[in-house]
Amino acid sequence: MEEKKLKKVDLIFCKTCQDDIEVVKKALTRHPDDIINELIDSGLKGRGGAGFPTGLKWKFTRSQNSDVKYVVCNADEGEPGTFKDREILDTVPTKVFAGMAICAYCIGAKQGYIYLRGEYNFLLNKLNGVLDDFNKKIKDVGLDFTIEIRSGSGAYVCGEETALFESLEGKRGEPRNKPPYPTVAGLFGKPTVINNVETFVYTAMINYMGVEKFKELGTKDSRGSKVFSVSGDTPKPGIYELELGMTVEAFVNEFGDGDTKAVQVGGASGHCVPRKKFNDTIIGFEGIPTGGSMMLFNNTRSMYNVLHNYLEFFVEESCGQCTPCRVGCQQLLKGIEAVKRGEKPASYLEELKKLAQTMKIAAKCGLGQSVANPFISIVDNFKEEIIY
Amino acid sequence: MTEVKEILEKVKSKYGNNRSALLPALQAIVKEKNYLNDEDIVEVAKAFDLSSAEVYGTATFYTFLDTVPRGKYVIRVCKTISCHMTGKDEIIKTLENLLKIKLGETTFDRKFSLLTANCLGWCHKGPVMLINDEVYYDLTPEKVIEIIKSYQQK
Numbered sequence: 116m117e118e119k120k121l122k123k124v125d126l127i128f129c130k131t132c133q134d135d136i137e138v139v140k141k142a143l144t145r146h147p148d149d150i151i152n153e154l155i156d157s158g159l160k161g162r163g164g165a166g167f168p169t170g171l172k173w174k175f176t177r178s179q180n181s182d183v184k185y186v187v188c189n190a191d192e193g194e195p196g197t198f199k200d201r202e203i204l205d206t207v208p209t210k211v212f213a214g215m216a217i218c219a220y221c222i223g224a225k226q227g228y229i230y231l232r233g234e235y236n237f238l239l240n241k242l243n244g245v246l247d248d249f250n251k252k253i254k255d256v257g258l259d260f261t262i263e264i265r266s267g268s269g270a271y272v273c274g275e276e277t278a279l280f281e282s283l284e285g286k287r288g289e290p291r292n293k294p295p296y297p298t299v300a301g302l303f304g305k306p307t308v309i310n311n312v313e314t315f316v317y318t319a320m321i322n323y324m325g326v327e328k329f330k331e332l333g334t335k336d337s338r339g340s341k342v343f344s345v346s347g348d349t350p351k352p353g354i355y356e357l358e359l360g361m362t363v364e365a366f367v368n369e370f371g372d373g374d375t376k377a378v379q380v381g382g383a384s385g386h387c388v389p390r391k392k393f394n395d396t397i398i399g400f401e402g403i404p405t406g407g408s409m410m411l412f413n414n415t416r417s418m419y420n421v422l423h424n425y426l427e428f429f430v431e432e433s434c435g436q437c438t439p440c441r442v443g444c445q446q447l448l449k450g451i452e453a454v455k456r457g458e459k460p461a462s463y464l465e466e467l468k469k470l471a472q473t474m475k476i477a478a479k480c481g482l483g484q485s486v487a488n489p490f491i492s493i494v495d496n497f498k499e500e501i502i503y
Numbered sequence: 504m505t506e507v508k509e510i511l512e513k514v515k516s517k518y519g520n521n522r523s524a525l526l527p528a529l530q531a532i533v534k535e536k537n538y539l540n541d542e543d544i545v546e547v548a549k550a551f552d553l554s555s556a557e558v559y560g561t562a563t564f565y566t567f568l569d570t571v572p573r574g575k576y577v578i579r580v581c582k583t584i585s586c587h588m589t590g591k592d593e594i595i596k597t598l599e600n601l602l603k604i605k606l607g608e609t610t611f612d613r614k615f616s617l618l619t620a621n622c623l624g625w626c627h628k629g630p631v632m633l634i635n636d637e638v639y640y641d642l643t644p645e646k647v648i649e650i651i652k653s654y655q656q657k
Contacts, residue, residue, distance in 0.1 A: 285525030
C-alpha cells in the first residue's frame with residue numbers, strides 16, 4: 116500500500132490563488148463533458164466522508180433527461196469533531212459558489228441550494244451578502260444560475276443527502292430509500308448533484324489549476340489533499356489541510372501530546388484506532404476514510420466515557436424512522452451501562468456487537484449503519500475499559 | 504410583537520407558497536416569538552393548506568423549532584465529546600447557579616432558557632455555547648459570568 120509522509124498543503128484557504136469569477140468564466144469556455152472527464156480522471160472523491168467519485172456523480176446527473184435539475188451544497192456539518200466546512204464558508208465562500216456554478220453548467224441546472232446547519236446561522240448575514248454579489252456576477256458572465264441559502268434547524272440526520280432533500284422540501288428530515296439515487300431523483304424528485312462544501316471547492320480548483328497538479332498529491336486510491344479538523348488531547352487543535360495517504364502514526368507524531376492512546380477517525384460515526392494500530396492504518400479511502408474529523412484521546416481518558424458520549428449522541432439524533440436504528444442505539448447504550456454496573460457479564464458485549472452488526476445491515480441510512488464503526492472498534496480495542 | 508400572519512406573508516413573498524417554505528416560516532416564527540405555540544401552528548397550517556398535525560409533526564422533528572415556551576435568550580451548551588473533555592460540566596454548573604435554573608428550564612422572567620446541544624462545530628475551541636444565533640467559544644466560568652451579565656443588561 117502506498118504511504119505518504121505528513122505534508123501540509125495550502126490550497127483551500129489560499130485567498131490569492133484564484134479569482135473565482137474567472138474560474139467560472141474559464142469553465143464556461145470548455146465543454147461540460149471535458150470538465151466532467153477531467154474530474155473523473157482527477158480521482159476526486161467526496162469530502163463529506165462517504166467518498167463517492169465526484170466526477171461520476173456529475174456524469175450521471177448530466178446524462179439524465181430532465182428540464183429541471185438542482186445543485187445542492189451540503190453544509191449540514193454535524194459530525195462530532197468536524198468544523199472545517201464552517202471555516203471554508205467563513206473565509207473562502209466564493210470558492211464554494213464557484214464549484215457549484217461549474218457543476219450547474221455541467222449538468223444543466225438553474226437553481227442551487229446551500230443547506231447550512233442552524234448552528235451556523237451566525238454566518239448567514241455575511242454569507243448572504245457575498246452570495247448576492249456572486250449571483251449577480253455569475254449572470255454577467257452568462258450563466259443562468261442562482262444560489263440560495265437555506266437553514267437547518269438542529270438535526271444531525273439532515274446531513275444524510277436524502278434527509279436533507281426532505282428538509283429542503285419542508286418535511287421531517289427522514290432519509291429516503293435508495294435507489295433511486297439523487298442523480299436520478301433528488302430534490303423535488305429531480306436529478307440532483309449534492310456535494311459537500313469542501314468537494315465543491317476542489318472541483319473549482321481542479322478546473323482552475325489543472326488535473327495534473329491535483330494528482331501530484333495523495334495516493335492511488337485517495338487523490339489530493341483534504342481539510343482535517345483536529346481536536347481532543349492535542350497541543351494544537353484546529354483546521355489543517357493535509358495530503359491524503361499518511362498513517363495515523365505520522366498524524367499523531369505531528370498532533371499528539373506524547374501520550375495519545377487512541378484516535379477517532381471520522382467522528383462519532385467513524386472508527387477508533389488504538390495505539391498498536393497507528394503504524395499500519397492509513398488515513399484515506401484505502402484505510403479509514405474520514406470527513407475530516409480527527410479526535411485524539413490520551414491516557415487520562417476513559418474510552419467507556421467516549422463510547423457512552425457517542426451512543427448518547429446517536430440515541431438523540433436517530434430520526435426514529437427505522438427500528439434497527441431507533442431501538443438499536445438505545446439498546447447499545449443500555450447494554451454498555453449494564454455491563455459497566457456488573458448487571459450483565461462481559462460476554463454480553465459479544466451480543467451487543469452482533470446487534471451493531473445487524474444495524475449495519477438493516478438500518479435504512481448511514482446513521483444507523485455506521486453506529487457499528489465506533490461501537491465495535493472501541494469495544495474490541497478497549498474491552499477492559501468498558502467492563503471495569 | 505409582530506403578528507404571525509405578518510411573518511407568514513413576509514416568508515411567502517420571499518420563498519413562495521409551497522411547502523418548501525414551511526421550514527423558513529417556522530424558523531422565522533421561532534426567531535420572533537422564541538417558540539411555536541398551538542395557535543401559531545394552526546395559523547401556519549392554514550397558510551400552507553396543510554393539516555396542523557402535519558405542521559406539528561414537522562416542527563417537532565427539529566431540535567431548534569421549540570414547541571414549548573422558551574426564554575428570549577436560548578442558551579445551548581455543547582455536550583459532545585470534545586466539549587465534554589474541555590469542561591462543559593463546569594460551564595453548565597456555572598450557568599445553573601447564575602440563572603438559578605436547572606438544565607432544560609426557563610427563568611421566571613422568561614429571559615433565559617438553558618439547554619444542551621449536540622456538536623456545535625467548534626471542537627477545537629471548546630467548551631462552546633450558543634445564545635440564540637451567537638456563538639461563544641473557549642469558555643471559562645469567568646467568561647460565562649461576563650457574557651450572561653451583558654445579556655442581563657440588554
